[in-house]
Amino acid sequence: MYIAASLAILVTMGLALARALSGPTTYDRIAAVNMHGTKTVLLIAVFAFLSGRTDVLDIALVYALINFIGVVAALKLVEHGNFHTSDNYDGDVKEGEPK
Amino acid sequence: MRYISFVLLLVLFWIALSGHFEPLLLALGAVSVLLTAFLSHRMNIIDHESYPLHLSLKFPIYYSYLFGEIIKANIDVIKRILSWEKTPISPQMIEIPRSQLTDLGAVIYANSITLTPGTVTIKLSEDSLTVHALSKEVADDLATGTMSKEITKRVFKE
Amino acid sequence: MIIDILSSILLLVGAALGIVGGIGIHRFPDFYTRLHAIGITDTLSALMILLGLALQAGWSIAAFKLAMIFVFLFFTSPTASHALAYAAQHSGLKPKLDQK
Numbered sequence: 001m002y003i004a005a006s007l008a009i010l011v012t013m014g015l016a017l018a019r020a021l022s023g024p025t026t027y028d029r030i031a032a033v034n035m036h037g038t039k040t041v042l043l044i045a046v047f048a049f050l051s052g053r054t055d056v057l058d059i060a061l062v063y064a065l066i067n068f069i070g071v072v073a074a075l076k077l078v079e080h081g082n083f084h085t086s087d088n089y090d091g092d093v094k095e096g097e098p099k
Numbered sequence: 100m101r102y103i104s105f106v107l108l109l110v111l112f113w114i115a116l117s118g119h120f121e122p123l124l125l126a127l128g129a130v131s132v133l134l135t136a137f138l139s140h141r142m143n144i145i146d147h148e149s150y151p152l153h154l155s156l157k158f159p160i161y162y163s164y165l166f167g168e169i170i171k172a173n174i175d176v177i178k179r180i181l182s183w184e185k186t187p188i189s190p191q192m193i194e195i196p197r198s199q200l201t202d203l204g205a206v207i208y209a210n211s212i213t214l215t216p217g218t219v220t221i222k223l224s225e226d227s228l229t230v231h232a233l234s235k236e237v238a239d240d241l242a243t244g245t246m247s248k249e250i251t252k253r254v255f256k257e
Numbered sequence: 258m259i260i261d262i263l264s265s266i267l268l269l270v271g272a273a274l275g276i277v278g279g280i281g282i283h284r285f286p287d288f289y290t291r292l293h294a295i296g297i298t299d300t301l302s303a304l305m306i307l308l309g310l311a312l313q314a315g316w317s318i319a320a321f322k323l324a325m326i327f328v329f330l331f332f333t334s335p336t337a338s339h340a341l342a343y344a345a346q347h348s349g350l351k352p353k354l355d356q357k
Contacts (some may be wrong), residue, residue, distance in 0.1 A: 001265045005306065008272030012298065015279030027345040030290050034337055035282070035295045038277060038330060042306050045326060046268070049310055050341050054319040058116070061326055068333035072340055097269075117326070149296045171300040177274070180281040189355035191291055204340055213335035216296030219289065221342045230350060231342065233293045 002050040009043045026078055030071060037067030101145055104152060106136050148203050154254060161253040165211055168246070172215040176233060191238040194227045198247045204255060208247055264312035271305030288345055289352040292338055297336035302329065316352060 013036055018033035041064045048056035113128040139145050139240055147153065179187045199205040207221040217237045222229040232238035274297060281294025307327045314320040 005268045005272040005309075008269070009306075010352040012272075012275040013277040015276070015283065019282045019350060023322060025288055025345070025350060026349075027341055027350065028291065031288070031292060031295055031341050032282065034341070035278070035298055038299055038303065038334065041301055041330065042271075042275070043328060045307065045310055045323065048319075049313055054314065054317075054322075055327070057319060060117075061322060062327070064326055064329040064333065068329075068337055071337050075340055075344050076272075079348065115318065117323050134266075164273060166259075169300050173274075173297055176281070176297055177277055180277055180284060180294060180297075188285065188290060190287075192352060192354055209339070210335050212298075215302065215337050216293050216300060220339055220344050221291050221346050229346075231289045231292075233290060235355070 002046055006043060006050065009039050011045065013039045013043070029077070030074055030078070032068070033074075034071045041067065054087070057079050101150065101152060102136065102140075105139070105145060105150065106132060109135055149204060157254050161207075161250065164249055164253060165214070166187075168211075169215050172217045172237070175237070176216045179233065188233050191232045191235055191241060193230055193232060193238050195230060195242055195244065197223075197226050197228055198244055199250065200248045201255070203249060207254065208250055211246060211250070212241065260312050264309040267305045267312065271302045271309060274302040274305065279320030281288070285352045288350060289342065292342060296334075296338065299330060299338075303330050 015033045016036040016039065020029045020036065023029045023032055044060040044063060045057060046061065048054050093094045103127055110128070113132060117128065144150075196255040197205050197208075199208050205223060205228075209223045212218050212220045212228070212230060217233040218241055219231045220228055221231055230238075230241060232241060272280065278294050278298035281297065282291045285294055305326065307312045307323045311320045311323045
């Protein structure tokens with residue numbers, strides 16, 4: 001049962017990866033990677049019960065957080081080209097000038 | 100009051116996640132809790148918006164409603180994905196009134212819309228929400244504002 | 258025994274819903290509609306799989322951790338979806354709308 005569920009989750013991850021590879025826009029790719037990360041969290045959770053070591057759940061917990069932060073950071077990098085300028089400015093911000 | 104409950108919550112969270120009661124681990128937990136409380140105080144994020152303690156008893160009532168909506172919306176989207184027709188979808192971009200008095204209410208509203216599959220909030224502005232809906236039916240359903248009324252009724256009513 | 262059967266059903270249905278969402282991101286025509294398909298895997302599929310596992314775990318720390326995983330997914334996934342949609346719209350990606 002756990003094995004069947006893991007296999008189904010792996011198939012879903014494969015589908016998400018296919019979309020991430022073929023996605024026409026960057027945002028398709030990031031969305032697919034986000035979905036892949038969610039499925040990874042679930043796979044780790046199922047694996048914890050498959051192997052009978054429920055301590056592994058901590059890793060799933062941390063992965064859920066890192067996945068979210070990673071997606072938001074990747075989005076910010078795509079949108080602004082760097083990590084340090086803030087949101088919602090209109091027009092040009094001069095180089096080195098804090099917003 | 101707010102800080103006491105915050106620290107208490109963090110302590111419970113640590114104990115529930117670790118499940119060990121050795122002195123070393125408890126001491127490490129105390130240090131982490133104090134550090135987290137200090138950093139949160141420094142970032143000035145413990146206020147009535149990001150830590151809505153006064154609403155905590157009302158959220159379960161609202162989330163029980165939201166879960167029902169999520170399951171209904173899921174079944175609808177699944178039907179559309181698995182349908183044999185060529186294009187079972189009719190994407191819409193609609194603007195609906197914000198219809199919430201507080202910022203917190205508007206965020207709960209936008210979050211709930213995004214959480215139900217079939218509708219995604221794209222923009223939240225001063226007086227309206229821009230929503231992308233998967234089909235005309237979902238968009239019409241959303242435009243009636245039932246969810247906003249439920250939020251007002253279940254979360255903010257005394 | 259009943260709990261075992263119930264948790265198996267929940268696990269398998271949840272995993273199958275994940276595959277449905279995976280099919281969805283290939284069937285839907287543009288980025289904004291694909292976000293809805295991703296919504297399925299983020300909400301109902303995750304809920305069912307974690308609930309199935311929690312039934313196996315019983316009242317223990319493992320069940321609490323599963324609940325925490327669900328809460329994190331439940332709060333972060335709409336935020337990520339909104340951030341993606343907003344960024345895509347901000348960058349000028351036009352949704353394919355129904356012409357009627």
